[in-house]
Amino acid sequence: MSDPNDMPGHLARRFQQIAVAVFLAEVGEAGFDLTPVQYAALATIKANPGLDQVTLAGLIAYDRTTITGVIDRLVQKGLAERRASSRDRRARELEITDEGRRTLRKITPTVESAQRIMLRGLSAKEGEELMRLLRKAIAAGNALSRAPLREA
Template identity: 50%
Template sequence: MKATASTSKLELENLPGYYIRRLQQIAVAIFLQETDSHGLTPVQYSALQGIMNSPGVDQRTLARTIGFDTSTIGSVIDRLESRGLVLRNASPSDKRVRLLTLTEEGRKTLRAVIPSMLRAQERILGPLPKADQVEFMRMLRILVATNNDLSRAPSDPRD
């Protein structure tokens, strides 16, 4: 796909960004349909799962791990904390740093939402044959990994 300065009309259907944006909208809609009874957004789910995977993680590291903007992760944690799902504790080595842990209610909520979240993932990929689902996920991982540094919120899952 080659664009030129003389191109005055571009068909959206020929642009990968158009389909990526639409798929993101669809993925969020399916996630919310499947998980409606739990009242979590996809980012809130990711935060809970990230904290579960790394208890005592700080907010900045969590944001990098899930590929979310460090300047707005605080409001996500605020909402989870106000629901009694997450606790913030001062770091023993740096009182400015807040370490995150799930409450018992947070662990219960996470366990309860996982089947719905997995159904959402299946629905997103469902229109593709199984072999194509595997290939699509492989290609997505390549695109995300190789373009990660271009993101406003690059992820660093190694944190």
């Protein structure tokens, strides 16, 4: 049959919906106000100091137009800084602030426990297998979205 509820696309949406809800609930309960996207951006800025927005977008597979707003909010919360690049006046170099570093350090255990919660219906082995299959499907479909993952 063609039951939408049993299509891969629908399952993808549902799983992501739960993943986001769990993330926000756990992080909120721990007293922080950070979305999954903001967390990924902040962690990637910390790991790649001074990178520009397009590179950041490629490293975590966002659209470049989405990044603008995400950075806006990180800057507004005092977690990141946006500086004009001296080498390329079109580009903005991104830096994490001390406050951002503190937030990231305190929040990471919560984020990791959220990951366990969203897989709580699966055994450890099944969780690993789900992640392997997702990685494989994503690698094959990477070029199909407007925001493919791009290695540094």
